[in-house]
Amino acid sequence: MSGRRYTDEYKAEAVKQVLEKGHSAAEVAARLGINKHSLYDWVQRARKQNPATVVSTVTHESSDAREMRRLRAELKRVTEERDIPKKAAAYFAKG
Missing domain, CATH: 1.10.10 (Arc Repressor Mutant, subunit A)
Incomplete structure (x- = not known):
């Protein structure tokens, strides 16, 4: 302690x-x-x-609201993960 x-x-x-x-x-x-x-x-x-x-x-907060909040957070994370390779390819294509 x-x-x-x-x-x-x-x-x-x-x-x-x-x-x-x-x-x-x-x-x-x-x-x-x-x-x-x-x-x-x-x-x-x-x-x-x-x-x-x-x-x-x-x-x-109802269970539907909690589920909606969780799904929005997951969608945001997945969208960011999807966009990272696109941004990297565009960056390297410029060089």
Whole structure:
């Protein structure tokens, strides 16, 4: 254990990103540089303290909306991968 201490405001903001904004706990932990198990613990405590908040935030985004967001991100990635060889060929053709 590192013994690192976080303020209550810092913990609340990290938990808010997971519960209200829908980010995964692992993603938030990596971005903030904290242990993901600590964040999981903070999220569980928040859910026990106020279960009504969790229920309302989970229903904000339907599974269709999540799937649409995932598909758009995948399309963007695949389109960029497709365009890289075209741009490289055009660059080398000029030379």
